[in-house]
Amino acid sequence: MSASSPAFDVRAYVREPVDLRPDQLDLEAMANLPAPVVGAVGHLWSVERTILDLMRDLLVTPTHAEARVTAFLGTWAYEQFWITESLAAVLRPGGEPTDPPDSGVGALRRMWDERVRPTVDAVRTNLLGSDVVAAHMVTGWLNTAVVALAYERLGAIDPRLRPLTAAVAPIKSRHLAFYEDEAHARLSGSAGAIRLARRTVTRWQWPGVRYCGHDAASGPVRTLLADPAARPGVRAVDAGVAALTGQADAAPLRVALGGFVQHSPVGGTVRASTRVQ
């Protein structure tokens, strides 16, 4: 298989989706979780449920023509839907889960994203051409790797959640395999794709902060990653990005976590506890 031919078997993937349904989980065993853990689960629910936002952002670009990618996305969305439903079921004993409120800037961003950005992106990315697909695949890998790390940490923090996190892990692994494969194939030999991917990686932010801001997400991020035991996972995510063609010195997760430090109260616990070296 040449570097420019993706090897991931999309047809096999779409044929055997893993739908993690709430009735497969012992929800009673996951009741009465400590508040910080509930906050972290709620944060993940809020991130995972933006399934169709992500699809919209990809499909208005030249990525929509990539039948391999759209075939993957249809099944990915299905799997994501059931993960979100399962997270909601875990949270429901404490009340119906809701997204954190938008910050002032976040509300403007949301208005822009919903009313203007699809149009601007459709025109801009179609002018950029198919190189933009590589950037989408890199971002897809990064978002998935970070969320997968969050689940891994969640299982370590509260063993009662391990049946959930253990079930999610193989789902995320397949998503990562697809994105990695596509990213490698599309970055190989394309200076334009590498440049666009680098720009996207540089601007990447922790998922879910675009509208609610760093303050609202800092608690869950602290819960998930403040422990030194999280550091190898953080480094592994950055190393995964750096291993992609043309992204050698990238460390997007470490940079994004720095965003929480910048937004934390001066001298506050967030500054100290979310710093990852």
Added chain:
Amino acid sequence: MAFNIDRFTRDSVRVNWEDLDLDVFREDPLPAESLRTLRYMCDVEYHTVCYLRDMLVTPSRGEGEVNAFMTMWNREEFWHGEALAHVLDLHGITVSYDELKAKRVKLGWRDRIAPVKQAMLSNIIGKDFVAVHMIWGAVNEWSASAAYKRLAALEGHPALAVLLKRIAAQEARHVAFYATQARQRLEGNRKAQKLARLALSTAWRPVGSGIASDEEVTHVMGQLFGGADGRKEIRAIDAHIAKLPGMEGLTIVSDSLDARGISA
């Protein structure tokens, strides 16, 4: 007609054909005109993700039930494409991802700019656009369901008929969603009714018109809905549409066949 979104998402499955004896096509192939129609249907099903894209830039996205429906709907329609691609493959007609990509690329700026047009229009119209989306979807799904049932009846092939009826049954559930939503959103909303009526009467075309040539659309509509029995199905669709609030007297599907010279 009530629609339970929880039940729909719970029961949503990919269409199955492994239990059907479709290999008989290797010795007893379908006629060329039916393969042409199946190819058209296959392309339309695979193109659903692009219709989804055009809807995701409108206020329809963000509505909880609509989001859940769209996720399942997109996957079910994709599998209709896979099922039809399997039948075509048994006839030596390969529908690969590369070929689908080439077709989408070939649509050019008309296709790429579609979400832009849709976003601008829906931004101007606002929430009432969702009602238009829903009635539009209902008409398309009624048409699709009728098309599969007609091809099953016309071909009379036992295994193919079962497959097409399974697909039609899923399309019928999609109809139930769209029609229920359309009715709820049109009821008592004169502005939405006027918009929907205007959109359907001026812009609706048979499903697939945006991606296939006029010649192909006319062939498919003629094969499936030409003659008295076909026209009876079309009139039934028009009757369903006319029952929705504010749509009395609309005959858009019959009109579209008349415009193509397809005889009743």
